[in-house]
Amino acid sequence: MQKCPAPAVRAFRIELPDGRGYWSVVDDEYAKVAVAGRFLFDLRFARDRAESTTRTYAGELARFLAWCTSTGRSLEQGASDLSRFVLALRATPIERAGAGQGRPPGPGRVNHVLSVVREMYKHAVGAGTVDPSVLAALYEVGDDRFLPVELRPEGSGLRYRARPRHRLRSSRSAQPESASQAEWEGLLEAATSWRDRFPLVLLWFCGLRIGEALGLRKEDLHFMDHASALGCSLPGPHLHVVRREDNPNHASAKSRHNRSVPVGTILLAYYDRYAEERLACASANRSDFVFVNLFHAPLGAPMSASAVRQGLRTLSRRAGLARAVHPHMLRHSAGSKMAEAGVAIDVVQELLGHRSITSTQIYVHPSRARMRQAVEAVEALSVKRREQRRKEQG
Ligand SMILES: [Zn+2]
The missing domain is CATH 1.10.443.10 (Intergrase catalytic core)
Structure with a gap:
């Protein structure tokens, strides 16, 4: 069993000698929280994601790991009790300055935290530092053929089809907050x-x-x-x-x-x-x-x-x-x-x-007017082509 990190877990920027940086998670003794640290390092340098992405991810993981620590849960227990973390998350107002400050996080935000937590576990299972059984707590796997890639024998060529168990239903269809x-x-x-x-x-x-x-x-x-x-x-x-x-x-x-x-x-x-x-x-x-x-x-x-x-x-x-x-x-x-x-x-x-x-799709809501325009455009095109054909034949 892997033990959870010491208290006061938080996100922390680390700079490499060549000046490139990424965000990791540290506890109050500044020891890297190993599992999250390795995940964030690979995200930045093996998967070439932006430093700002690792910063967001590190912040989300720090919340989860701090909860594991304060409730005395190991990483494996944290995964199997993820729904309790969701309850705690929804009862904790956002501290960080900005939109939503002082209010509990909405469904979209909670889902984002959960997806980052799942990514970290998948990475840890892939690296062999966490027992693969945690994935069963995180994902609903209807059929052996649809196991997450980390559980499948290499080269089996099957598609990844696991459904996350913990997801909040978003009431507003993930409409982003924009300025008027x-x-x-x-x-x-x-x-x-x-x-x-x-x-x-x-x-x-x-x-x-x-x-x-x-x-x-x-x-x-x-x-x-x-x-x-x-x-x-x-x-x-x-x-x-x-x-x-x-x-x-x-x-x-x-x-x-x-x-x-x-x-x-x-x-x-x-x-x-x-x-x-x-x-x-x-x-x-x-x-x-x-x-x-x-x-x-x-x-x-x-x-x-x-x-x-x-x-x-x-x-x-x-x-x-x-x-x-x-x-x-x-x-x-x-x-x-x-x-x-x-x-x-x-x-x-x-x-x-x-x-x-899919990130762009949140802006596009087909209105009745635009749907009508589309059908009319198809009609107009068809009429034009028919006239062209008549001219060619006539
Ligand atoms: Zn130019």
Whole structure:
């Protein structure tokens, strides 16, 4: 039996000698909680997931492992009593600042914690550090043919078909929390600098992740009609979201693929004002980063995500909003607006940089009007083709 870690389990950032980082879970003696640590390390470096993903995962695992510890459960007992953990989770308000702070986590959040916990167990079983029997507590396996991959003999070629036992039904069909037009306009009016307005406009129209925005370098902005002089053949103003490992502000593009995002005239106008404001700060001019400190030390240093979140909270308060707007809510707004504007789902997926199209699907709700348009479009096409055929025959 593997013993659970010592008390005060929490997420902790670890930096490798080459500067790359990942998040792990530590107890109060800073000893790595072995099972979670190995899982998070492999997630980051064997499966090439973003540092920000390991940070989220480490936070979720710390909650679970802290619960195991405080209730005196081993890892195996934790798995078999997972429904008790769900009860504890639903009774514990969210401490972390941001949307939902002070309220118990909703079904979507609970399901996310559970999926991370299951991933950790699967990894541990694969590594041989936890008994495979825990998977039976986590998954409903109707038939031997549908055993999780960790329980199957190698090369059996069967498909993974286990159903998680613990899942909360989500009442709202996982509709993401997005900022409204009124909230966004309120924030823009409350902002006192172009440095604060530009990210509001960038996230709102282009839907970048905050880490992607903060990782932008000046060289990634091709804000001209033709960027051929810069060795880029893409037409029209656009920016490049490039994944880099050496960002000092830990900003990282979550997607493993680089992508380019077209930008419109409103965004360009805001950028011009910001660029002008930035010129007045000598230390800022020496930095390659787009988003830098202009108003407090260290001047010219890349902005951190926590500074942006804090800034948005302050702006929300100043604007008299009923809730604090979080950077991710602006990204969700961009996705919803694209879907509302009838943009095809594969285009939305590419613009937002979603690895899987299921992440994009949350924005798309087929309305009666759009369904009617679709049928009418098919009719119109059919009529057009019939006329073409008549012309050819006649
Ligand atoms: Zn380009």
